[in-house]
Amino acid sequence: MAKIAVLGNGSWGSVLGSMLADNGNDVVLYGNIDSVNQEINEHHTNTHYMKNWKLNPNVPATGDLEKALEGAEIVLFVLPTKAVRIVAKNVRKVLDKSGATPLLVTATKGIEPGSKKLISDILTEEIYPNNSEKIVAISGPSHAENVAQKDLTAIACASTSEENAKRIQEVFSNNYVRFYTNDDLVGVEVGGAVKNVIAIAAGILVGQGYGDDAKAALMTRGLAEITRLGVNYFGAKPMTFSGLSGIGDLIVTCTSVNSRNWRAGKQIGEGKSLDYVLENMGQVVEGATTVKAVHELAQEKKIDMPISEAIYRVLYENANVEDEIKQMMGRTPKPEIQL
Ligand SMILES: NC(=O)C1=CN([C@@H]2O[C@H](COP(=O)(O)OP(=O)(O)OC[C@H]3O[C@@H](n4cnc5c(N)ncnc54)[C@H](OP(=O)(O)O)[C@@H]3O)[C@@H](O)[C@H]2O)C=CC1
Ligand SMILES: O=C(CO)COP(=O)(O)O
Structure with a gap:
């Protein structure tokens, strides 16, 4: 079990956050829209992104990044590609203050125009220069709508560190989503x-x-x-x-x-x-x-x-x-x- 900060409370972020709480983890959702955070906290719903669905009630949402990252052993990025670099810079500032070195997981699927970088490259560059081993990418055939209904799903979790891929496999897997480790981080992201x-x-x-x-x-x-x-x-x-x-x-x-x-x-x-x-x-x-x-x-x-x-x-x-x-x-x- 782990303390996890989920960055991005749209469709996939709120469903993954809820799933991780169902797995027994201590989860906080971070999002930039106050009304969405308020709805999640008061009603455990996120109706703009996910109709007819309720989150695990033990998942609080906040717009305060420092609060979301407090004590987090795992930080899960589920933001649009265009927002990853800016949020990563802010994460770095918070981690510099606390001295914490959490595992970073990306569920974002994209390549940044201009830099032509994958998400793991952006996270490495902005948060852990010269240490891509702390990054794990999760990617595979998975729609928020299906996972929300606990439909059966299989996803790859990839890292250049076998130990870190296995850690994420252990924390994320349950009886309806099965994670497979993979050592080809860039291939999984592409x-x-x-x-x-x-x-x-x-x-x-x-x-x-x-x-x-x-x-x-x-x-x-x-x-x-x-x-x-x-x-x-x-x-x-x-x-x-x-x-x-x-x-x-x-x-x-x-x-x-x-x-x-x-x-x-x-x-x-x-x-x-x-x-x-x-x-x-x-x-x-x-x-x-x-x-x-x-x-x-x-x-x-x-x-x-x-x-x-x-x-x-x-x-x-x-x-x-x-x-x-x-x-x-x-x-x-x-x-x-x-x-
Ligand atoms: N939905 C799915 O089933 C799956 C999605 N993915 C991937 O996950 C990533 C996120 O997708 P998804 O959740 O569907 O996207 P959504 O559009 O549902 O939600 C993204 C959320 O991130 C917010 N956001 C934008 N910029 C920032 C910022 N700077 N700081 C904080 N939050 C921000 C958006 O707010 P706003 O609307 O204001 O921009 C929105 O609430 C994408 O890369 C997608 O490809 C991967 C697998 C499955
Ligand atoms: O990556 C996803 C499904 O695996 C989500 O993107 P789409 O909603 O376009 O399929």
Whole structure:
């Protein structure tokens, strides 16, 4: 059992926090919206993010980061990618004062545009320079809506330290969520981040009226380009992409109505603008941010990522979806397996 600070009280943060309290841990949720903290404290609900659901009543929420981190042995980041660096800087200030050295866990799935850094790199840089062993990433096919209902779920927990991955496996596992350790931290993070871009593409295909063959082709070729980026730029192990954080997460995100990225893509495929979709989603659509980093990497490092590049052009260069599909299907013929 452990004292855990969960940073981010949106959908996934509040469900993971509640699950960790169900597991017998001492949990505090930290969030930046006062009305959400108040609702959690007074009613044990978080209705904007999670309808018809109650948190474990033993989970308090606070907007005071110092209070949330007091005595924490584990700090779980469940923030949108865009908020991780700024919150990490504030965490560092608090830890510098207290001298505490908690394990850092990231459930955030994204790559930071500009720096092109994974979340574990940001946490290492901002909190534990030169010691990535204190970082564990959890990633896999898991929607807050399913875990809230105690549906069966399997997730990878990855670290360069076997001991730390095992510690998180022990604290997080229960009889409905099973955690598997993995030593490929970057591979697990790349799978979780870039599948969000492919999920937008899967939604666009449905919005345009394409069928199951198109979806299967997209997921398979999507995995090929995720693997290419992971192995060639981040130094990931190819086998990781056959696991929970690779093909596993890609399956759930490209086929579930719970997926925000898929739902965003579907609306774009039906002709809505990106601005309209993001404004009305009310929750983070990570693929729309991560695709910028993926585009920068594909261009700079000459990594062949045709699906992600097409999504970038549709979202940010006003490209026409039908033209992009025509162009993609008409590319020079090539062998299937090419890293
Ligand atoms: N939902 C899910 O099922 C899963 C989500 N994830 C990942 O977890 C991460 C979080 O997702 P999710 O919980 O769904 O997102 P949500 O959009 O549901 O919630 C994110 C929360 O973080 C808040 N936030 C934004 N900036 C800050 C800040 N600077 N300080 C504190 N809080 C802040 C947001 O507030 P505001 O609305 O004001 O911006 C919002 O309340 C994402 O990377 C996602 O990909 C991973 C697996 C499953
Ligand atoms: O990462 C997630 C599921 O594993 C959540 O993102 P989506 O809601 O887009 O699927």
